[in-house]
Amino acid sequence: MNIKLINQITKPKENFIFDRGRLFGDGFFTTGLIDSGELRHQVEHFERLKLSAEKLGFSDLDFDEIAKFLKKAIRKVAKAVIRISVTRGQTQRGYAIGADQSSNIEIIISPWIDKPSIFCEVFVANTPVSINAYLAGLKHLNRLDSVLAASECKQSNQEALLTFDNRVICGSRSNLFIFQDGCWKTPRLNDAGVSGITRKRILALMAEKQIPCEVEKISLEQLESCQSAFITNCLVGIWPVAKINDKAIATKLSCDLQADLNFIR
């Protein structure tokens, strides 16, 4: 544990690390896969960053410059996980946003670790999802609900599902698809959850191949009675579910869909 004192009364010029992202979660991010020196689906990742910047009022970001920096930073990276975080930069104390904000962009490259097993197991977390219709869909830095839900997992092949008011919204680090009543379904994210890049790609591929998929409210009862399910994010791609709340479920439909979409993460 580290304790640090930043006393701006006795040392007003002390170099402080009042980064708004660290202090208030004032920022957003995206996580992706570097393959052969390139960020896979970079266009979609940058679209997401631009959408977050616009929604949260970040006006000083030059995405061409970020792309140039990124290209140089990852050009020799064979395979890794990348996280691009944007915060509203340094601040004086207090929530109000100063006029002279200068965003901080942090690019973290971490070792690639593939999913630990072919199938995953999901369960309904005790931690409820955070509800906020204005922030819904954004991959902003306020991730405490995901942190607490993920801490409920006992094994690396588990995913905790975040719910609210009998609705399943998403996983702590993923989106969810279920097959129920003859159709694929994924939760509507109008008041919570993260609109994942992989989720968006799969919805587009399904539409292109005329595979029906509804974006709608999904109840706990629908989750428990579904015929198949999978979770998605940029690192796992499509991860078929073999157990829901410790009850075995068929994986064939999810595996077949992966083949039908010719899906590559």
Ligand SMILES: C=C(O[C@@H]1C=C(C(=O)O)C=C[C@H]1N)C(=O)O
């Ligand atoms: C939280 C990050 O990324 C998310 C978390 C995971 C994970 O825990 O496996 C994977 C992808 C993202 N949804 C991050 O710090 O990169």
